[in-house]
Amino acid sequence: MEIVYLVLAMTVVGLLMGWVGGLIWKDNRPIGVQGDYIASIITAIVIGLIDWFVIPAMGFSDSLRNLGVAMEPALGALLVLWIIRKAKS
Numbered sequence: 001m002e003i004v005y006l007v008l009a010m011t012v013v014g015l016l017m018g019w020v021g022g023l024i025w026k027d028n029r030p031i032g033v034q035g036d037y038i039a040s041i042i043t044a045i046v047i048g049l050i051d052w053f054v055i056p057a058m059g060f061s062d063s064l065r066n067l068g069v070a071m072e073p074a075l076g077a078l079l080v081l082w083i084i085r086k087a088k089s
Helices: 002-024 032-057 062-088
Strands: none
Touching: 002 032, 002 062, 032 062
């Protein structure tokens, strides 16, 4: 059940980062508004799941896992949106 909550939370994070990316790069949307949201949602979910499973497997504590799940998906989604914009220009 934790995984369902994690995926739902990462979906919300992806939506928020798609919106924030639109605020940061107002006129530069090479894949469109929907593309920004889809790219940021997929990125947030993938990074969140990787953090959830890989950080404990590496021997780090649960608090570090929670910190990674809280910060890395949001930053990763913005990084992917920036890379998309640089690749299209």
